[in-house]
Amino acid sequence: MAKTDEGRRRFIVSMAQNVAIATVGSLLWSAYVDEAKAAPLVLRPPGARKEDEFISLCIKCGLCVEACPYDTLMLAKPGDHKPLGTPYFIPREVPCYMCDDIPCVPPCPTGALDIDSVSEVKDGERIFDITKMRMGVAIVDIKNCIAYWGIQCDACYRACPLLDKAIYMEYRQNERTGKHAKLLPVVDPDYCTGCGLCEHACVTEIAAIKVLPRDVALGKVGKHYVKGWEKSDEARLHGSQGIETTVTPRSQKSPVDSLNEGIDFE
Amino acid sequence: MSRIWKKYRYLILRRLTQLTILALYLAGNYLGWKVLQGNLSSSVLFGTIPLADPYALLQIFATGAMVAADAIIGALIIALFYGIVGGRAFCSWVCPVNMVTDGANYLRRKFNLDKYERKWWASRNIRYWVMGLSFILSFLLGTAAFEMVSPVSITHRGIIFGMGFGWAMIVAIFLFDLFILKNGWCGHICPLGGFYSLLGRFNLVRVEHNQPNCTLCMRCKEVCPEKEVLFMVGKKSMQVKMGECTLCGRCVEVCDDDALYFRLRDFLDKGARDVS
Ligand code: SF4
Ligand code: SF4
Ligand code: SF4
Numbered sequence A: 001m002a003k004t005d006e007g008r009r010r011f012i013v014s015m016a017q018n019v020a021i022a023t024v025g026s027l028l029w030s031a032y033v034d035e036a037k038a039a040p041l042v043l044r045p046p047g048a049r050k051e052d053e054f055i056s057l058c059i060k061c062g063l064c065v066e067a068c069p070y071d072t073l074m075l076a077k078p079g080d081h082k083p084l085g086t087p088y089f090i091p092r093e094v095p096c097y098m099c100d101d102i103p104c105v106p107p108c109p110t111g112a113l114d115i116d117s118v119s120e121v122k123d124g125e126r127i128f129d130i131t132k133m134r135m136g137v138a139i140v141d142i143k144n145c146i147a148y149w150g151i152q153c154d155a156c157y158r159a160c161p162l163l164d165k166a167i168y169m170e171y172r173q174n175e176r177t178g179k180h181a182k183l184l185p186v187v188d189p190d191y192c193t194g195c196g197l198c199e200h201a202c203v204t205e206i207a208a209i210k211v212l213p214r215d216v217a218l219g220k221v222g223k224h225y226v227k228g229w230e231k232s233d234e235a236r237l238h239g240s241q242g243i244e245t246t247v248t249p250r251s252q253k254s255p256v257d258s259l260n261e262g263i264d265f266e
Numbered sequence B: 001m002s003r004i005w006k007k008y009r010y011l012i013l014r015r016l017t018q019l020t021i022l023a024l025y026l027a028g029n030y031l032g033w034k035v036l037q038g039n040l041s042s043s044v045l046f047g048t049i050p051l052a053d054p055y056a057l058l059q060i061f062a063t064g065a066m067v068a069a070d071a072i073i074g075a076l077i078i079a080l081f082y083g084i085v086g087g088r089a090f091c092s093w094v095c096p097v098n099m100v101t102d103g104a105n106y107l108r109r110k111f112n113l114d115k116y117e118r119k120w121w122a123s124r125n126i127r128y129w130v131m132g133l134s135f136i137l138s139f140l141l142g143t144a145a146f147e148m149v150s151p152v153s154i155t156h157r158g159i160i161f162g163m164g165f166g167w168a169m170i171v172a173i174f175l176f177d178l179f180i181l182k183n184g185w186c187g188h189i190c191p192l193g194g195f196y197s198l199l200g201r202f203n204l205v206r207v208e209h210n211q212p213n214c215t216l217c218m219r220c221k222e223v224c225p226e227k228e229v230l231f232m233v234g235k236k237s238m239q240v241k242m243g244e245c246t247l248c249g250r251c252v253e254v255c256d257d258d259a260l261y262f263r264l265r266d267f268l269d270k271g272a273r274d275v276s
């Protein structure tokens, strides 16, 4: 009897050991991966899907990197502090030159770069349109942009492939001198592709215009604001029930009555 | 010279294959050669044929992502190739980490470390657990979990696209295999090796043992990175059936008595003559 008991104990303890090793291992492993895959500030290649889809699809083959004629794209190395092996670019070093034929997207074997997001098939022929890509959006730092100081500069504006759409120059009076004009670069996120040619061209020591991932840089209004002056936006109100009022016991009387009665804290 | 060739022919051929493949990938990146582009995770052969690592693809499937056709076709081609030729031929003929772990193993034999070291026991099945875990973690974390830590990818990608701190991983594996556990990484932990071991059950190419020739010198077991697969040596004439065999051919070349050689798979199993 005692012998089988000993055997059983041995079995249970060794099972427990195995389970513990597996648990410790997978906790460490998943903790590392979960941290390592989170990189909100990384800029992805043209046509990349949303970051969470991208990070599950990209097989880290580097075919996009090899296809880029400008060596814009890089694969993250250990030590780059980006999700390991995934492609990214740093516009201040090498921006994306917005190739018309977008050589970097079609080689992607897994669809992490979505060819349909930057092209259309017309009569059986694929027509690329690089202006449809949205790798990020340029943001101007108006404290450090010398044009906002009143010094004449339009380097970013001239570098932009979508000049006058993605960046336009806004006229303003120079209030300091009273007699000069300022021409200020302003980015329109509806057109900006995030190529980073502006950031690359910026004349200041650290670029005063920077490309950031769109979901980091852009806000979101929410659906409860309606542009009443735009027909299409106004149309969202069709079929709505009008203004809904929340009714509580206190809101049944008029506010004046409520205030005059005072509040019963009992 | 011919003696060196006889003793090391497969080793030499394997190193040549490994280095040629690496060189072709490097030329693909730096010189734009269209023979092999990409890396071992996924590549393009001759500018047209897609290839992909089936294990990496399974992890991507586990995340629930919809994968484009190229990667699926590529993974099928690779799975078929290794499924037919021999699963772990990948390990001994292609994988760059193999050179690191073989190096550690060589030094181990040279300095007789086996004899003096403190022994750990570790199951060679850990790799299958790691493989199972990698699918679960891929599902939970939404990214191919082993691909985030894989020394195979880090090494191979590192050589082709820039190493960064990746060398630390290589050093770690080398030291682990040299001082901590014999055949530690490739023989116990690497789930990619485990995956190819499973594929290897369908091998066409096999190592065969001819028992009557065997003089029981046991040199084959000394060099074999997966010595369990040679359990029949000196006991029984049969083919090595276990998928863990890496088809490295080291046992074949160290055997002075012609008791081990490569053969095509014996489907009828008539090689298994019992001689006890
Ligand atoms: S569009 Fe051209 S420049 Fe930009 S990443 Fe692709 S290949 Fe490189
Ligand atoms: S080609 Fe696609 S899968 Fe390969 S590294 Fe680029 S994005 Fe990732
Ligand atoms: S990133 Fe700069 S250069 Fe590129 S489209 Fe946007 S504003 Fe223009």
Ligand code: SF4
Residues within 6 Å of the ligand: A140, A144, A145, A146, A147, A148, A153, A154, A155, A156, A157, A185, A201, A202, A203, A204, A207, A208, A209
């Ligand atoms: S290049 Fe830089 S400093 Fe010049 S206008 Fe553009 S953002 Fe301002």
Ligand code: SF4
Residues within 6 Å of the ligand: B090, B091, B092, B095, B096, B097, B098, B101, B152, B185, B186, B187, B190, B191, B192, B193, B194
């Ligand atoms: S076991 Fe893993 S690391 Fe070792 S050779 Fe095979 S694939 Fe490479």
